[in-house]
Every structure is written in structure tokens, then in C-alpha cells.
Amino acid sequence: MMDLQQRPILITGGAGGIGRAITLRLLSLGYPVGVLDLDSAALMALEETALAGLAPIADGRLLTYEVDITDYGAVQHAVEDFNAQVGAVFGLVNNAGWDEARPFVDTDPDFWRRIVDINLYGPLNVTHAVLQRLAAAGRGRVISIASDAGRVGSSGEAVYSAAKGGIVAFMKTLAREHARQGLTFNSICPGPTDTPLLAGFDASGRLQEALERAIPMRRLAQPEDFPGLVAFFLSDDASYITGQVISVSGGLSMQG
Numbered sequence: 001m002m003d004l005q006q007r008p009i010l011i012t013g014g015a016g017g018i019g020r021a022i023t024l025r026l027l028s029l030g031y032p033v034g035v036l037d038l039d040s041a042a043l044m045a046l047e048e049t050a051l052a053g054l055a056p057i058a059d060g061r062l063l064t065y066e067v068d069i070t071d072y073g074a075v076q077h078a079v080e081d082f083n084a085q086v087g088a089v090f091g092l093v094n095n096a097g098w099d100e101a102r103p104f105v106d107t108d109p110d111f112w113r114r115i116v117d118i119n120l121y122g123p124l125n126v127t128h129a130v131l132q133r134l135a136a137a138g139r140g141r142v143i144s145i146a147s148d149a150g151r152v153g154s155s156g157e158a159v160y161s162a163a164k165g166g167i168v169a170f171m172k173t174l175a176r177e178h179a180r181q182g183l184t185f186n187s188i189c190p191g192p193t194d195t196p197l198l199a200g201f202d203a204s205g206r207l208q209e210a211l212e213r214a215i216p217m218r219r220l221a222q223p224e225d226f227p228g229l230v231a232f233f234l235s236d237d238a239s240y241i242t243g244q245v246i247s248v249s250g251g252l253s254m255q256g
């Protein structure tokens with residue numbers, strides 16, 4: 001049996017949406033989890049949930065950091081503190097992301113910069129902050145929550161798609177660079193998922209209904225559709241799987 005308490009996991013955006021479901025699952029499995037999120041209220045709510053035992057917490061330990069992942073210095077500081085408090089990090093889940101649906105022709109460089117900062121530079125910052133430690137330990141897993149937008153495109157999400165496609169390529173390249181050190185890097189691509197991010201695209205709910213009609217399984221993904229795959233990628237069973245990309249989309253996208 002793996003001693004999961006010796007395998008601390010960092011997750012970005014772990015206080016909301018998909019990330020929160022992943023955080024609670026990893027805690028329930030017994031992993032120490034460090035959450036980097038910029039939403040202080042969501043971090044407090046997460047701590048309360050964990051403390052109140054509303055989540056089936058086993059031996060997992062939760063540390064939270066109010067950090068914007070676009071700030072490299074703040075990320076470094078949080079990673080150092082997490083390492084000092086719970087030991088050498090074993091896994092990173094790059095989950096935080098953001099977008100607002102707009103036709104590319106109506107956008108401007110400030111908007112592009114914001115999207116690229118959060119969705120591309122953010123994961124670069126956090127991955128860079130943990131990578132030397134993982135390589136030195138000769139063990140480790142990085143899992144990036146990318147998007148099907150980065151694989152097949154998504155109308156209204158041109159720059160976001162570019163950033164997410166970039167993350168997929170980034171994971172594949174690190175998978176090659178660090179394979180001999182025993183590190184793995186994989187991407188999970190959600191399809192449309194029922195979270196505040198998607199709700200922000202269309203308050204009327206019409207977009208969500210149209211997506212449900214288009215998805216073969218006739219429903220949006222729920223945050224709980226993702227933690228199982230993350231836990232698998234973190235497990236010993238996945239130690240020979242690297243550089244891969246898996247869509248979780250109810251069949252909306254099917255890759256060859």
C-alpha cells in the first residue's frame with residue numbers, strides 16, 4: 001500500500017468548481033493537499049467543509065494559500081511554505097483557469113494578456129516552482145486541467161484555446177525532458193462543465209441547454225466527473241503513462 005501521507009499534492013484553483021471536487025477527493029483519500037487560490041472566501045469555505053467533516057476526510061491535511069498564480073514570487077513563497085510544512089511535494093494539479101466568451105475580432109491585447117497570464121503563465125509559474133524539487137526527488141506527477149478547446153477549438157474562446165493547446169504541448173515536452181527522472185506529465189481536457197466559469201458565459205442558461213443537446217450523454221460534466229481520473233494519474237498504476245491527453249466530455253469530443 002502507498003503511504004499517501006508521504007505524497008503531498010499541490011492544486012491551483014482548488015477552492016472552486018472542478019478544483020474543489022478534486023481537493024475534497026484527494027483529502028478523503030489521505031493526501032496532504034495545498035490549495036493555491038485567489039478567492040479568499042472560497043478558501044475559507046473549503047477549510048470549513050474540511051473541518052466540519054462534511055467531506056469524508058481520512059488522514060488528509062489541508063493547507064490553503066491565497067495566491068494569484070500569475071504572480072511568480074507569490075507562487076514560489078507558497079510552494080516553499082508547503083514543502084517546509086508537509087515535506088517534498090509529490091504531485092501538482094494545474095487546475096486554475098479563466099475565460100470569458102467573446103469573438104476574437106471583438107477582443108484586444110489587454111484581454112489576450114489576461115487570458116494568457118492565467119491559463120498559460122500561471123501553470124508555467126507553478127510547474128517551474130515545483131519541478132526542480134520533483135526532479136531531485138526522482139518521483140512526481142504533474143496533471144494539467146487543460147480543455148477540449150485546446151484540442152478541437154471552441155467558438156468565442158480563441159485565445160483561451162491557444163493557451164490550453166499550449167499547456168497540452170507543454171506537458172508533452174516536460175514528459176519527454178523528465179521521463180528518465182521518473183516524472184510524469186499528463187493533461188485532462190474537460191468538455192463543458194457545470195461550474196461558475198461556464199455559468200459566467202451565459203446567465204440565461206440557453207448556452208447550457210444547447211450544449212446538453214449536443215453532448216452524446218445529454219448532460220454537462222459535473223465537477224465530480226474529474227477527481228477519479230486525477231487520483232488515477234497520481235497512483236502507482238499510472239507510473240508508465242506520460243504525455244497523454246484525455247477528454248472528459250460525455251462523448252462530445254472523441255480523439256483517435
Ligand SMILES: NC(=O)c1ccc[n+]([C@@H]2O[C@H](COP(=O)([O-])OP(=O)(O)OC[C@H]3O[C@@H](n4cnc5c(N)ncnc54)[C@H](O)[C@@H]3O)[C@@H](O)[C@H]2O)c1
Nearest residue numbers: 013016017018037038039068069096097147192193195197
Ligand atoms: N467549466 C468548464 O466548462 C471548463 C471546460 C473546459 C476546461 N475547464 C478548465 O477547468 C479548470 C477549472 O475550471 P472551473 O470550471 O472549475 O472554474 P471555476 O471558475 O469554477 O473555478 C476556478 C477556480 O480557480 C481559481 N482561480 C482563477 N484564477 C486564478 C488565479 N489567477 N490564481 C489562483 N486561482 C485562480 C478561482 O478562484 C476558482 O476557485 C480551468 O482550468 C478551466 O479552464 C473548464
